[in-house]
Amino acid sequence: MRHSRVPHPNLARPSFGVLAGLALVSTLGVAQAADNMVVVGYGGAGQKALSDAFFKPFAKASGAPLTEGEYNGEMARIKVMSDTGSVDWDLVEIEAPDLARGCDEGMFERLDWQRIGGADQLIADAAHECGSAAMVWSVALAYDAGKLAAAPTSWADFWDVQRFPGKRGLRKRAVYNLEFALLADGVKREDVYKLLATPAGVERAFAKLDQLKPHIQWWEAGAQPVQWLAAGDVTMTSVYSGRIAAAHQEGNNFAVVWPDSLYGMDYWAIIKGSKHVDRAQQLIAFINKAENQADYVKRIPYGPVNQQTFDRLDPQLTGWLPSSPQNMAQALPMDVEFWTDHGEDLEQRFNAWAAKK
Incomplete structure (x- = not known):
């Protein structure tokens, strides 16, 4: 286990490895990143579902385009950004242990849950001081x-x-x-x-x-x-x-x-020094809406974090989701x-x- 990291269960992380992942994001270009908010996930089928359910609809609704990137969970790149203030990414999907460590080390922005709203609709531990749960x-x-x-x-x-x-x-x-x-x-x-x-x-x-x-x-x-x-x-x-x-x-x-x-849960976190903190928090609020989470879950069977999502889903699908009330009540966090x-x-x-x- 690399520095105690709990392994990530994403359905399809990129297979091309760390260096290729960094190269992919580097091709976004600093100029483009300065104009658009950059959202970085783990790639594969999971990211396609995120893009179709959240990223593209948000960009259309807000009128502010965003740029998507992929990585393999390497914290070193994020630490360099936060330490130097040269932040090319804004919102990243991250594992819970890395979020906790990074939050303690000042690598992520503290979230304004008063502004984001909806924390009371989320499952336990989904609303973190430095992150918002992406899925279960x-x-x-x-x-x-x-x-x-x-x-x-x-x-x-x-x-x-x-x-x-x-x-x-x-x-x-x-x-x-x-x-x-x-x-x-x-x-x-x-x-x-x-x-x-x-x-x-x-x-x-x-x-x-x-x-x-x-x-x-x-x-x-x-x-x-x-x-x-x-x-x-x-x-x-x-x-x-x-x-x-x-x-x-x-x-x-x-x-x-x-x-x-x-x-367990993955989280969305905003890198310290991001120039798009407000927009990133708006995207988090958009992601956390029950209707948007329902769209996501129909595309890929991960557990939603908004408890009101289940009212919008077919019970046959709900039975396969780890965050459904009946499954979570029997599980070990x-x-x-x-x-x-x-x-x-x-x-x-x-x-x-x-x-x-």
Whole structure:
């Protein structure tokens, strides 16, 4: 884990890597950036949905064109901008741990929620002093309902290779897996991070992973678990819920176990020194409107952050969204502070453990 960063579950981040991502944005040109507000996301299918649902309609409604860019989440570029005052970007999509760190270090503008408005309509923790939640993502247990006689209902079932024979798909990281291991071992959701913050809790999580290790097929790219389910390579797998929802929409008979899924949020943040702070806050307000979030969710199955969005959605779609009331009530919110503080050490231990035969 790079400086304790929690990995990002975007459906399709650019595959061309950091340097190419920076080169792409650099082609925008300083002159153009000075005239237009520059909004930077993670690229791919996720960014296309953002563009069609938010960016283009906002530019049309406001009469002020904006420029879109893509990056791969590298904080170094943002830090250079905020430190030097040479700010080429304005509004960026960012992961929660990076937002928290960057806010403490003065890299982002403090948001004026009185001016933005609507904070009371957002889910818990969506309105941050330096950011506004972009969407909710989730990691959950998934299986092919057409291939199992009985449906799994918990992470304990995921670990039960006697009742449910076959390989298990897990992401090759400590994050997510340590939480799931403790849940499988009977720890209550509300106690997971309290226990994981102790040496005994870490030992218990790795001991539980030891039990399943011979049956694990490790995935590293978000597309892999869905492909493995379709091919019958794994009986069950952890998966980003957006991926499995999209596969279901395409006709696959996949199902998700929402109890004890794990969820988190990405955020919109304004880089300190932006020349378009007011316009960026206007765009945030536009993004947070329920009708606009509904348009976005119909394009890509991430969870909306405005609670009033669900009244505008088909119940069949709502069931696949991690921020729907019924799914969120059963889920574990990722403890960003925990992974910011302990992520680097735990990832190093996990990598050493995974490398052992």
